Amino acid sequence: MIWATIALLVFIFQIATILLLEFRQPSKAVAWLFILFILPVIGFVMYYFLAKEYRTRRKIRQCGIVPEEMRLTAFRRCKLVHRPSDMHNGEFAHQERLFRLLQNSTLSPITGCNQTEILTDGKATFGAILQAMEGARHHIHLEYYTIRHDEIGEKFKELMIRKARAGVEVRLIYDGIGSYELSESYLKELHQAGIRTECFLTPRLAFFEKRMNYRNHRKIVVVDGIVGFVGGINIGDEYLGRDRRLGFWRDTHLKVEGDAVYFLQEVFMKDWWFTAKEKLSDPAYLPEHNCLSDEQVQIVSSGPNSASEEILECIFAALSVAKTRIYIATPYFIPDDSLLMALRIAALSGVDVRIIIPQVADTKVVLAASLSFVEELLTAGVRIFRYQKGFIHAKVVLVDHLLASVGTANLDLRSFYSNFELNALLFDVKPMERLEADFMRDLDDSREVTLSEFQRRPLRRKAGQVLARMLAPLL
Template sequence: MLVPILVTLYILIALVMVISLLLNGVRPSKTLAWLLAIFTIPVAGVLLYILFGRNRRKSKMFSLKNQFGTLNKLENVTCSPDISVNKQKITSLIHKTSSCPVTCHNDLELLKDGKNTFESIFEALEEAKEHIHLQYYIFEDGILADKLLEVFERKIAENVTVRLLYDGIGSYSLSKKYLKKLKHIGVETAQFLPFKFGRFLTALNYRNHRKIIVIDNKIGFTGGINISDKYLKGDPALGKWHDTHLKIEGEAVDFLNRIFVTDWFLASGNKVDISAFKMHGSARKGTSLQIVPSGPDDDFDVMEQVYFSIINSAEKYLYIVNPYIIPNHAILQALMTAALSGVDVRILMSSSTDIKLVDWCVRAYFESYLKAGIKIYLYDDGFLHSKVMLCDDEIASIGTANLDNRSLQQNYEAQAFVYDKDLCLQMKSDFLRDCEKSIVLGDYKKYKERPWIKKLIEGFAKLLSPLL
């Protein structure tokens, strides 16, 4: 008697999911794949769909902007960067999809690797007079965390408000002992979508991958570096971690702060009065940039559209540094089309990643790249964690977003798109220097002859790419 009831219940649940897919599905191929999974893999198909398949863009279940209207257009700071007409379209795209205009009154400092980045961060934290806002995907116990605790205690004694937002999965190892210390000295903390059984199925796959520090709405930091000692000491498996970060002073910091405040409201339920924050801009017209937030509840695939547009706009060169390049069909075709059109397309990544399955999936696309004339450079002096894209000495992208389904569709990300020739040239020089130290893959015919067992493993991993 129990079995027929359970079967009937399962069929009803599956039918509800089918209706949801038909009403809210994005791509026909993806919809069909989930329909097949639901009906051919009993129970597991339904659970996988709940975890990975639902369209957050339709449901707005985790909507940030709609909960707290902090990312409104600020037309008074909009300006036109000194870039070609072809690239101007990208700035318009960003403004329309994320409501973030180009800001021009900024001073930037490019920070490479952990030592330089954290020296700059701690120096800036000591200058705080009003508030310190920190938001990290990974915040781990260790030397850096202890040093931050000391700074927080001193600044709170000076009546500086300190708020720390950390991701429930990325910072899962953060100890209760450390959190108690933070609370004891007066740090306000919030956890983004905690790892709880009641929310496991709805929240596990949607993480806040942003790395942001804002000090007095005047100084900001963003990029790929987390609060982890591996940026200082490395780790036994991969060696030293290399990454890229930005220090920003000027109008763009206000947009970083708005992202933080909005995320803070979602995680803690507490509103922060943004009207009390003054927008600071340098007296002269400085570096032009846009701060671009993206997430699974945006109306459009913001980060995917911007990356896609930059790739298609490339006329001379397109250089990419990224540890997790698992392109969807659109991004893959854009990269191959650019290379086949004569654009110098180069990809720089580590010779291995921190997750073996991801490493296989990343390599599954190498053959397609090489066939189209894309050059691949494998860096083996540590782990490259940077998320950088350079285009035609006009656009430099630095931030948290990888070129994979997780960053483009599922995670909350933040990326800075900088329109400055000097910065582009500086980063281009660094890129080419790292390429000289790397292993070059450029022979398509030779690579195609790799052992069939590697092709089989890569092919299997490629099937899982939508989940990685």
């Protein structure tokens, strides 16, 4: 009897702990309680090491230091956009509240002297990045979630080594979870050439410091502080369509030259300080540049070191003011309640809301969780499409002709609340027209899901989606 009482008290303590620490995210608390009821002891151990955030999050917020003089240099050298009337996009004349939010909720300003190029697959992206690296004279900074020692990974390694031996500073950050298969021999060759590499939270460190839940999902390349890249493509052959199961890989990446590169660089510098404990304070990392075009771009980053969920806030605010269209492409669609409500209200208000998700996914549980949201969105008038040509990994949001978002963040809870992410907001007609054209081509390669068809799915599939939905906050 006494052992039963002790077990009950321990169980109550575990429940109380989860409720206390996750009170800000009730859906996450419910998911962990579900696991706890299935695995009473193991579930709590998993929670303690994988998800407990209250102290770790504060600790991580202390990371990411950029010398103040470097930040001031970036601001001095930028053409900043201060008022809605300064925006090229006439729609912002009536969106002062959105403009103020974009200014106030992020650490990076809207910059006005940029030239961008949309890259829509691995071949184009790798070609552009390798070409930029080939022309490097001072430094190459790379930060990736996944780096593989395969054919394209070998090309990157060889070029990094060659440039380092030519006197170019080369630094590389890779995520400890996303790149756990990266071989020691790969890194050893880089080190022997004088290349600095840093692992962002090694699996062992992440486990013992209870940071397993935090992943650096960013993909950043900065060359000489003048050319930058951000988007959905990591370094791996699968991004060239060489994965036999997934086949053709559809993705979106962004090349940017100009002011916005300063703020890509700033994010890299923060992450470098966190991993290497080295402050990069040489003004040569933020050189003056020729203004090639006047496109307006804003870099938005978020993560456990952020005061709030900046990327989520920006996307939610944009969706909330949509008048004509919302186009979304995402490989993982697990919206929080605010985004789900914004999408439903937009559709019910007559906005053309279309979402493309994969037909075939690299993670079946996440796909099941994504599909669990489909019926309620279809009921509200949202149009859902499933990509048929291969695997769609693009992370794109288009709102009216107001703005577009391209970057590393999926429309899921992990990207919004746990991962280190990075998106670029675009405000000019040219990149938005290109993204719209790409989206329309993707629609041609997709099949629309109808409500009647979806409601006829087998009972076992419905049950699987319900279960995945319960676990969605943890995926």
